Amino acid sequence: MEHFIETIGRNMFAIFGVMALAGAAIMVASRSAVHSVLGFLFAMLCMAGCYLSLQAEFLGMAQILVYAGGIVVLFLFVVMLVELTKHQGGDIFHLQSRYAVVTVLLGAAAFAAVFRKTLFGAASKEALVLRADLAQGLDVATHNAQAVSRGLFADYLLPFEILSVILLVALVGAVVLAKTERV
Amino acid sequence: MVNLNAVLLISFLLFSIGVIGVLIRRNALVILMCVELMLNAANLNFIAFARHSGSVSGQAFALLLMGFAAAEVAVGLALVVALYRKRDTVQVDDINLLKG
Structure with missing residues (x-):
């Protein structure tokens, strides 16, 4: 057991x-x-x-x-x-043009070509372990929130601030898109 | 122990299910959910490589990506609602205004 x-x-x-x-x-x-x-x-x-x-x-x-x-x-x-009940009876799937199928097959082939190297190479055998020496003195595993916040507010402060602007724009955009038009 | 290969394989399969869903479903809501699934697969890769390299950058970026996904889904759902108001449908093959 x-x-x-x-x-x-x-x-x-x-x-x-x-x-x-x-x-x-x-x-x-x-x-x-x-x-x-x-x-x-x-x-x-x-x-x-x-x-x-x-x-x-x-x-x-x-x-x-x-x-x-x-x-x-x-x-x-x-x-x-x-x-959504109007379309309940119809077919829920539709196959796009065969170009789409070709695109998917090409993508799968590209993935397979990448995987052929990573899945069976030498690096594939090593398990995922945390290396504390690389995490700026903080162990990513035991001090996870501290480590993430250091990454977010020290190393990537600008992307974080840009994200706040993106969220504001998305908020205003969603309100503008979803509101009813005034007559 | 978790193997990097296992993470990459799961992430690849999730991404493929997302792509297939976007291509074959008719319902705009399900298509949006599939896009979210693809973003999540990318997130999983970020976290796996963050663990692989021992650095925290991947996890910080995964958190940023999560906020980005929330913004995207808000705009996407607003578009779906606006579309339903205008055209009375959310099935993507009923929406062919660009065809003229």
């Missing part, structure tokens, strides 16, 4: 990853939009689990707050606002 639990603990990332893939598949394949949103929610929660098993605790919590708490609720509100 202990051995079993230990095996699960070691393979936590793979378990969460496969569950996230399953949630994503449900999202793409399900007919009802609400089921799609629920599949998306499941995939996002499993992604948070993946982040946690990669020892990015702060990002795992932020993932749950931002995606499961904010974005999924936003999607559910829009599903409620927009009446």
